[in-house]
Amino acid sequence: MRKVQDHYFKKARNEGYPARSVYKLKEAQEKFRILRKGDRVLDLGCHPGSWTMYAAQVAGPGGVVVGIDIHATRIPAKAAGAEIKIIRGDINDPDLRPRIVVTDFDVVLSDMAPKTTGNRLVDERRSLDLVDCALLVVEDLLVNGGVFYCKVFEGPDLKETVARIGRGFKKTRIFKPKSSRRESREVFVLATGFFRLKVETGKVWADTGM
Ligand SMILES: C[S@@+](CC[C@H](N)C(=O)[O-])C[C@H]1O[C@@H](n2cnc3c(N)ncnc32)[C@H](O)[C@@H]1O
DSSP: OOOOOOHHHHHHHHHTOSOTTHHHHHHHHHHHOOOOTTOEEEEESOTTOHHHHHHHHHHOTTOEEEEEESSOOOOOTTOOSSEEEEEESOTTOTTSGGGOOOOOEEEEEEOOOOOOOSOHHHHHHHHHHHHHHHHHHHHHHEEEEEEEEEEEEOSTTHHHHHHHHHTTEEEEEEEOOTTSOTTOOEEEEEEEEEOOOHHHHOOOGGGSOO
16 A cells, blocks of 8 residues: 555544545445445455444444454554454455354445556456455345445456446446545446345355355
């Protein structure tokens, strides 16, 4: 993560969030109201914890936020609101699924990003693999009517990826938050009104052997 001390970097520090990326969720929340009081939220790729912290503040007491990341994530004590559970693990690991005790999430967030190699095509492929993995999680754990907000890298496969996400939702839209650097190829897909029944896929992400 680049540590340029821009407006959002300073704002995050002043507001007590560990990363400027919090505004990529906050802007979406202010525009589309994707999180609600009492929600159960799954945050994929949660380190260093800004989205988890913000989601817990919005969901408030009675809500639950489960954050997952390869890296150990410590949420600042300042985070108030919903109950927070952090799981350290790789979303591709089949042994991770049983560790997520909450099973019906109202919202699945994914800000997961692969380690970049500098090779544009390889980085884009890895990012799309993470989206596919997040989609398997969505099929398994998102409630009907639920919301999925996911980072995707712009490239030749973007349209196809958005269409693939859209197959299980009433509505999808692409959102580029102001806080996302203009030179960054990331955009976010907001998918609302989940309706795909779990039985349709015949599989869950934990037994795909990915
Ligand atoms: C941009 S950061 C997330 C920032 C976070 N939303 C925040 O606001 O604090 C992307 C994260 O995705 C995580 N990640 C990438 N691949 C992953 C995987 N396979 N399983 C779990 N986490 C992964 C990385 O470890 C990294 O911490």
